Amino acid sequence: MPSNPSKSAAIVAAAEADEIGYLSSPKTDMMLGIEAIHNACREAGISTKDIEGIANPGGANSYAEYLGIVPKWVDTTAVGGCSFQIHVAHMLAAVNAGMLDIGVVVNGQAGYSRRNFPRGAAGGGGGDALGPDAQFMAPYGVMGAPSNYSHAMTRHMHQWGSTKEDFAQIAVSTREWAMLNPRAIMHSKDTNPNGGALTVDDVLNSRIISWPLNILDICLVTDHGGAVIIASEAAARSFRTPPVWIAGAGEAIGHATMLEMKDFTATSAAASAGRAYKMAGMGPEDMEMAMIYDSFTITVAITAEMLGLTKRGEGPSLFAGGRTAPGGSFPVNTNGGGLSFNHSGMYGMQLLVEAYRQLSRTAEDGIHGLAGKQTDADSCIVNGTGGSLSATGTLVLTR
């Protein structure tokens, strides 16, 4: 049972940037925030490397990367000027729950210096013209996620001997599920000229976008709305709808830009899944199906490895021989995936909706699923991947 978090955490240091006010020589938001963290750590007698969690409105991933740390707790809650009080409240609860021991709430904001930034670089929101992406990646013509993720697929092929054919099997298995989902874009020739049955050769012969990624290795771009209702244990038992228990949860960030992705064939899902499994007291061997964010076939392959569903380098093999397809022993992406069902930009919601349907036995209602789509899985691992293979969140759900 949860315990009262009162006094389970304390503020042990507080500090500011080296200079504040009207800076004679301008500094960026990041420089100001980093100086403050550094000074607070010094005051507390710890290294920045001791920080396990970071809270900042919107920018926790960039702070983590900048410091060269891989936080196990983040909060990017961005609700205006009171955000930082809320960050402290969240961190208290997380500490009480044992999720971290040392965290920092930080903000850097060059409200004055900003006017002295180089022309074209100032202005809030959107991309940061002085950030690492704009300085060191954008000049080289990369265009969106496909042109980045392809580098990871090449490295997987080099490091583990996988082939484009291996990855194509992922798209084929996922399409088979889409053919059982009337709401899937690629359900049939009736829903889309390119819908319906798909073969490995179809994938290999489809238009090349960013070698080794063909267009059928790449998710759709669609509209979507979704929501899940979450209730306490006591409340959940009073609903007339069946509960699906959140048995485990974990989160992690490996990097923000792919410049900082040390191993292009590994994501932080190994860490986030490890925590989710531990919380649930279960392991990969206990999972009976998986919902894996499939922005690209390479995303699924790497994630399957990180979740412990296969050995390192063997992610694509999970999809061989129909094992993950309808009627197979380990169903994966039973809604038809981002590849063939729907991908609206942030597909994590679609993963949750389908995992709920499967475990609540409502996956075959005629609207969202035809006969053969409902599995008998009692457990499901759900993994979302965000950014450029950057951040991951993993849930273990059970009936």
Place this chain on the structure above:
Amino acid sequence: MPDYNKPIPIPDPMTNKPYWDGAKEGKLMLPRCTACNRFHFYPRIVCPTCGSRSIEWTEATGEGYLHTFAVQHRASGGWAEEAPFVTAYIDLREGDRVFTVLRGVDPTKPEDIMKKIGALCRIEFDKASDDVSVPYWRVVG
């Protein structure tokens, strides 16, 4: 210069000035931590290896090794005219990694480029404007 039709970065004068100044002179300048002696990239005011703020700029060899690559068939602006072209991550001789457009390879033969993973690469610079020179890397090994 006027014919440089690719995106030209706006140098960050607060964190990266020595890098872009070096590029104008045909040098690769990298931040190095004087506490742990490790190089890092992209440039920061704190060492991502040990957390020290004792950073100094050092001229690097301009050599590295091909880590991975992709062949871009779709691009915008000036890069659209170049497609297909090869983008790559280079492991610097000094440590850490940079991103670039790779030269000295045939974008129509990705299987041949696969065999070049690990090969020696060297930096070169294109003058994009009076203020900015953009680094590129070429497979030489």
